[in-house]
Every structure is written in C-alpha cells, then in structure tokens.
Amino acid sequence: MTTETPSQQAKILIVDDDPSLLRLLTIRLSAAGYLVESAANAKIALGILQNYQPQLVISDLRMEGMDGMALFEQIRSQQPNLPVVIMTAHGTIPDAINATKLGVFSFLTKPFESQELLDTVQQAIKLQPASHDALEKDNWRSNIISRSTVMESLLQQAKQVAMSDFSLLIHSQSGTGKELLAKAIHLASNRKDKPFTAINCAAVPEQLLESELFGHSKGAFTGAQKDHQGLFQATDGGTLFLDEIGDMPASFQVKLLRVLQEKEVRPVGSTQSIKVDVRVISATHKNLQHAIKNNTFREDLYYRLNVVELELPPLAERREDIPLLVQHFLENAVKDSNNRVKSFSQEAMELLISADWPGNIRQLQNVVEQSIALSSENLISATLVKNALRDKTTQFPSFAQARDHFERDYLAKLLKITAGNVSQAARIAQRNRTEFYKLLNKHHLVAESYRES
Known part of the structure; x- marks a missing residue:
C-alpha cells in the first residue's frame, strides 16, 4: 500500500535521553503520518542512521555523552544534505542560534506546541524528498x-x-x-x-x-x-x-x-x-x-x-505501522460500504498508537471498523476510539501474553540495575551470555541504551 503525501512517506529519527519526551514526540509524529525511529542517545542514533536512512533528524541539544551539536557534526560529515532540527531549553537559546549558523536547519524551544513541531518538520522535509525507490514495495x-x-x-x-x-x-x-x-x-x-x-x-x-x-x-x-x-x-x-x-x-x-x-x-x-x-x-x-x-x-x-x-512481532512492537494500517482499513471500509471518506482526529490516532493491542492487527481492524460504523461525522473522535477500546483492552491476558510482559519487564529491570552490563545481568539471571542476548533480541531491548556515560 502506498500513501498519498510526501509527509506520510518521510522517515524521521528522534534523539533524546528523556524517555517520556521521546515517546511523546514519537506518538505525535506517527499520528501525523510519519515513519518514526527513536534513539536514547547520540551513539545509538549514529548506529541507526545508516540502515534507517531518515529524511530528517530531530535531536535534543543537551544529552549525556555526545550532545546534539556533536551528533550534528557527525551527521554533516556523513550526510551533508540531511536536515537536523535541534531541541533546546530556554537557557540554551544562544547556543541554538549559533547552531543555525553552523548549518542546523532549525531549533525548537521547549516546551513547544504540536503545530509548531509539525510545521518545522514539514519545512525540513521539503529540503529532502522521500526516496520513493526505498519505500516502494516489491x-x-x-x-x-x-x-x-x-x-x-x-x-x-x-x-x-x-x-x-x-x-x-x-x-x-x-x-x-x-x-x-x-x-x-x-x-x-x-x-x-x-x-x-x-x-x-x-x-x-x-x-x-x-x-x-x-x-x-x-x-x-x-x-x-x-x-x-x-x-x-x-x-x-x-x-x-x-x-x-x-x-x-x-x-x-x-x-x-x-x-x-x-x-x-x-x-x-x-x-x-x-x-x-x-x-x-x-x-x-x-x-x-x-x-x-x-x-x-x-x-x-x-x-x-x-x-x-x-x-512475527506483535503490533505493540511495530507501532509506527498503526497509522498505515488504520488508513488501509479506512479505505477498505469506504470502498466496501460506499460510506463518506472519514479520518481519525489527531487525538484519536494518538490513542490508537499508544493502546496495548493484545489482539494485534485483528483487534485494530475491529476497533477502526466499529469507530467508522458509529461515527456520524467525517472526523472520528477520540471518544469513539476510547469506547471501542474499552471492552477489548481490559481483557485478562493469556498466559503467553503475561509471560512475554514479565520477561520484557524483568530484562529491562536487570539492564537498568546493571547499567547495561550484559555479563553482570546474565549472571544475575543465571543464564549464559549467548542465551541472554537471544532474550534481549526477542524483546528488542538494546543494552547500550541503559549504559551510563
């Protein structure tokens, strides 16, 4: 399935050592139709860059270890045409102004409004059109x-x-x-x-x-x-x-x-x-x-x-696909029933992206179709989505789901306790390193993101 606008085809990499802000930005940009990847520090971001090939990087200025400007210098040396947006606090505005002189596309002063973020992203994306060849599916x-x-x-x-x-x-x-x-x-x-x-x-x-x-x-x-x-x-x-x-x-x-x-x-x-x-x-x-x-x-x-x-990963591990799947189900619903074209509000889309989805894509399709059926307006509200989700996300989890959640939480706590030291974490878990790495890969946990600088 292909999308219709350049913004929906663009890849964005967000870099910030604040997990809550990282998650919030990911939800906001995913809800706007962008494909988003995130990194907890600059070193991880550099590792992601080559394979992910984003059209835009958004990075915090102040981060432990390599800061946002050092990351920008690395990006400029590797991909000089890739636009970079720097996020700053009020006290670092002079640094941000200096950054724009050095070639940074723009800076966002925290706290910023969602619309300001989206406007800046849209302007930056225009500098580098999305690669249709890379996105076109066989x-x-x-x-x-x-x-x-x-x-x-x-x-x-x-x-x-x-x-x-x-x-x-x-x-x-x-x-x-x-x-x-x-x-x-x-x-x-x-x-x-x-x-x-x-x-x-x-x-x-x-x-x-x-x-x-x-x-x-x-x-x-x-x-x-x-x-x-x-x-x-x-x-x-x-x-x-x-x-x-x-x-x-x-x-x-x-x-x-x-x-x-x-x-x-x-x-x-x-x-x-x-x-x-x-x-x-x-x-x-x-x-x-x-x-x-x-x-x-x-x-x-x-x-x-x-x-x-x-x-095959569960939907909760591929949340960036949710806007695409929602659009697909919307189009099919309109085609099958001759309904008016509808869309989800930004708040509704954020709810869809952040839900647990124990029933995965099948459950997402059910929620989308129920919301369409009960909506009397072209814009589907967050309230309708909440109602559709209410009876489905509160079900008691299966044994396999509960075990997976426990494993992931257990591994994450071990990495946090040991500051990402895999050898130490494996010893505490009484597992060898090879088996422990397999568990980390299974749950898509990166030990490096837990290490202290």
Whole structure:
C-alpha cells in the first residue's frame, strides 16, 4: 500500500535521553503520518542512521555523552544534505542560534506546541524528498502494510529463505498476520506460479483432518460418494500453509510426519500412495518446545517443520505501522460500504498508537471498523476510539501474553540495575551470555541504551 503525501512517506529519527519526551514526540509524529525511529542517545542514533536512512533528524541539544551539536557534526560529515532540527531549553537559546549558523536547519524551544513541531518538520522535509525507490514495495510483499524497521528486518529474512525449499515455522501471537507473511514468502519463491493453500489445523475436527489434507477414495467411509483430492495433492508444486500447527491432534502428527518424510500421501481408504511436491509453511502462537516437554507435540515433527523459524512481532512492537494500517482499513471500509471518506482526529490516532493491542492487527481492524460504523461525522473522535477500546483492552491476558510482559519487564529491570552490563545481568539471571542476548533480541531491548556515560 502506498500513501498519498510526501509527509506520510518521510522517515524521521528522534534523539533524546528523556524517555517520556521521546515517546511523546514519537506518538505525535506517527499520528501525523510519519515513519518514526527513536534513539536514547547520540551513539545509538549514529548506529541507526545508516540502515534507517531518515529524511530528517530531530535531536535534543543537551544529552549525556555526545550532545546534539556533536551528533550534528557527525551527521554533516556523513550526510551533508540531511536536515537536523535541534531541541533546546530556554537557557540554551544562544547556543541554538549559533547552531543555525553552523548549518542546523532549525531549533525548537521547549516546551513547544504540536503545530509548531509539525510545521518545522514539514519545512525540513521539503529540503529532502522521500526516496520513493526505498519505500516502494516489491510485488511479493505488497499486501503487507508496514514501514517499521523490525518488520523490514523480518521481511528481508523471509525473502532470503523464500528461494529455498526448507520448511518454515512462523511463531507469533494471534492476529498478527501469519497467513499474509506465508503468502508473501510463497510469492517470493520459485513456486509463485503454483497454488498457495491455507488450512487452520485448529478449525478442522480431527476425524476430518486426514481426509482434508490427504484426500479419500470413494466408499472410504459413510458419505464418501466419490474420490476426493486432499490439499497436499491440490497444492502439488506450490505451498501449503498449516496454521495453528500446535493444535494438531497428537494422533495425527505421526501421519503428517510420514508425508513430510516420504513426500507422498495415501488417501483415506486407498492402498496406493501418491507422490507430492509441496513446500510446507506452518505457524503457531504456542511454545512448541514446551509442548514437546509436555508430550503434546512430537519432537521429530517439530524439527521437520522448523528448519527455519521466523518470529512475527506483535503490533505493540511495530507501532509506527498503526497509522498505515488504520488508513488501509479506512479505505477498505469506504470502498466496501460506499460510506463518506472519514479520518481519525489527531487525538484519536494518538490513542490508537499508544493502546496495548493484545489482539494485534485483528483487534485494530475491529476497533477502526466499529469507530467508522458509529461515527456520524467525517472526523472520528477520540471518544469513539476510547469506547471501542474499552471492552477489548481490559481483557485478562493469556498466559503467553503475561509471560512475554514479565520477561520484557524483568530484562529491562536487570539492564537498568546493571547499567547495561550484559555479563553482570546474565549472571544475575543465571543464564549464559549467548542465551541472554537471544532474550534481549526477542524483546528488542538494546543494552547500550541503559549504559551510563
């Protein structure tokens, strides 16, 4: 999906060692349609710059370690045409004036109004048009609406493994778009001209699952009045997506394992096996390693399915995508129902960006559609969004969600206590460094941002 205005296509990097201000600015600019990345200090910002390639940097002047002017000098030496806006307090206005003489685009004096921020950003963006080439999506990923760095990293991994025939396992919470990712991988593969078929293993009764996947012969059971081709045969040459594989009955798992090993299926009631050439992508929201320990999932099947594992992030970890997703759902609602074109107020958009979203993208779509349905005005208010969110964000979290929240909070507290010393934090957690780094990566925590200068 593409957007319509240059402002919505622009990338902005915000640098500030005040977490509350960093979050507030991110929400304000994201609500205005910008793609925003943040950094807790100048050193982290320099590390982000090369891959992120923003059209504008907004930095605080006074920061511990490298200050805003030192950061500006580094940016100017690397990307002389990249505009930089400096934020200052009242007492540092003379420094800010001097900064503009040195080449800083502008400065904002704290506290500043939202409109002043947006006006300054819009003026700065005009200096450097957004790179349409960098933002234009390939056809294979055109249905995935995202500009977040965490999703970009995942999609690069997906494209890399798409050309192989290895089995893939997608792990994520419910409602994150696992089937969309599987379809994108199919379209990026050599099998793109062959069928893509999806089945939810949790939605099909156990007694029908074998017939649905492997097919059956006429007379195999009561009601089998003719031969039925299963999904493996129907998908020959293509990609079969097995969603919620963790809910597959234990008794059926051994049958699926045999098909994956032998690359052939035997329809129910038949004595003949049929060769099939199918790439399998599976997905689950469950922890399959725990299921293996509890003897509810076969270990040999797990390793057959999980040659490569992709972790699809929850919506709360890709908040910069929320304005894009909201716009997409708005456009679809107008197209499907011939409603008047509507939009969310800035306050409503900020609520959407900052909500918890335990139900992820599926929940976001529901909230957007409910707000549209109940709105009598073209501009959807924050009150409508609050009402739509109220019953959905107060639900008791699932065990997996509660565990993830605990892990992230626990790791963040450890890093804060140890001032970002990973070795010390790993010892306190009684984990080795390698495992501890994997946990940090899982929850997108950067140890460096907790280190004292």
